[in-house]
């Protein structure tokens with residue numbers, strides 16, 4: 001785990017966008033795993049800027065989104081289909097047929113989940129996966145108690161998540177209760193994981209994810225098992241980390257570190 005702490009979420013998002021751009025530049029047909037929510041908005045803004053101003057080319061990329069609310073059609077303004085189109089896809093040159101987002105309205109969720117996993121495999125897996133973190137420590141919609149080996153499936157959202165997401169809906173009772181989500185096991189198979197977190201509401205989840213035991217209680221703690229994960233955390237979200245000084249020290253000393261460390 002590489003923990004990168006910074007003052008500004010915007011600056012951290014730009015650094016994370018550069019990591020993604022490096023992957024796309026070195027492998028034009030890269031497979032990108034994407035997240036929704038407020039956390040990756042600045043990252044997507046920067047990718048759009050890189051596309052518009054620097055010609056970052058997504059024309060051979062494939063994308064897989066983490067999750068979607070069950071029951072919301074792609075044109076619902078709170079669906080993750082709508083979010084991705086508005087905040088990224090319509091601004092870059094990704095071919096629509098290369099975009100994969102779980103369906104919130106399929107007639108057969110079981111078959112859809114199997115197909116989604118199979119499509120990821122057919123594309124030789126995800127090169128780099130973007131993640132946010134819920135205030136209850138979830139990644140994608142893998143709520144507390146989700147198996148760390150879980151695959152794409154339907155999940156019942158935790159009350160905390162429903163409350164957190166109520167801000168996006170007209171009425172709290174409009175927030176969907178179920179979601180279709182990649183599993184923790186699916187996520188751990190991506191070559192590189194990038195998790196972003198900002199704001200004090202994420203501080204406990206970040207402390208549990210980085211310094212707590214690996215546990216289904218905080219599914220983001222599964223990142224401790226991954227050989228290549230980068231965590232971009234602003235100071236408010238990092239406030240409860242016990243080893244804060246050490247993570248900062250590592251970043252300060254990075255320029256002089258032997259190659260490969």
Ligand code: F6R
Pocket residue numbers: 034035036037038039040066067131132133134135138139140141
């Ligand atoms: C969304 C997702 C969720 C969010 C998390 C944080 O695709 O996978 O795990 O990343 O709920 O949401 P925000 O960024 O809105 O705080």
